[in-house]
Amino acid sequence: MREQSSTTHLDEVDLSILWQLQQDGRISISELARRIGLSQPATHTRLKRLETYNIIRRHVSLLDRDQLGLDLLCFFQVRLQAHSEEALIRFEEAVLALPAILECHYLTGEFDYLLKAVFRNRQELEHFDRRTLTPLPDVVHVITSVVLSEVKSTTVLPLPGDYAQ
Numbered sequence: 802m803r804e805q806s807s808t809t810h811l812d813e814v815d816l817s818i819l820w821q822l823q824q825d826g827r828i829s830i831s832e833l834a835r836r837i838g839l840s841q842p843a844t845h846t847r848l849k850r851l852e853t854y855n856i857i858r859r860h861v862s863l864l865d866r867d868q869l870g871l872d873l874l875c876f877f878q879v880r881l882q883a884h885s886e887e888a889l890i891r892f893e894e895a896v897l898a899l900p901a902i903l904e905c906h907y908l909t910g911e912f913d914y915l916l917k918a919v920f921r922n923r924q925e926l927e928h929f930d931r932r933t934l935t936p937l938p939d940v941v942h943v944i945t946s947v948v949l950s951e952v953k954s955t956t957v958l959p960l961p962g963d964y965a966q
Contacts, residue, residue: 811856814839816960818847819856823957826860863956871919873926873947877934878912880942888939889913895937901929912944 811819817837821828828836834844851857866874881888889907896905896916904917916934920926926945935943 810854811961815847815851815856816962818844818851819960822857826862866919870921873920873922874951875918875920875926875948876946877914877916877918877930878944878946879914879916879934879940880911881913881939882941883939884913891938892940899929899933901925912942 834841901918902916906915
């Protein structure tokens with residue numbers, strides 16, 4: 802599969818499809834076709850092309866973490882002692898195996914990684930911090946921040962033209 806490197810090949814119909822899917826990932830092909838003004842076969846072809854180019858990576862359901870009892874959202878700033886390729890890979894592989902971690906970002910600046918994680922309560926957070934994260938190889942410093950409230954949380958990406966608004 803060839804990967805698309807830019808949005809230059811996306812026309813207004815493609816952008817409309819992407820916008821509709823970000824609003825409702827379970828929309829039927831027939832309803833999507835109706836909303837964008839194309840036939841069902843043409844809509845299906847466009848959708849498959851967007852998937853082939855990995856513009857649409859996958860279709861998921863977004864779950865409500867509060868309804869699942871995952872009330873505690875936290876961020877961890879992590880500094881590693883070693884910065885060799887092997888140390889980074891060891892840390893990243895360990896993080897990939899931890900279900901509580903929702904996101905892991907390799908950073909520039911004072912800290913090496915920013916992690917986003919969820920927990921049911923303070924006890925889970927403490928256990929994770931003391932017995933899981935801090936003992937990982939090469940971890941020398943962790944700053945934990947507990948989120949008091951989410952001002953904005955979205956999975957909707959801005960599409961070309963959205964920045965003008």
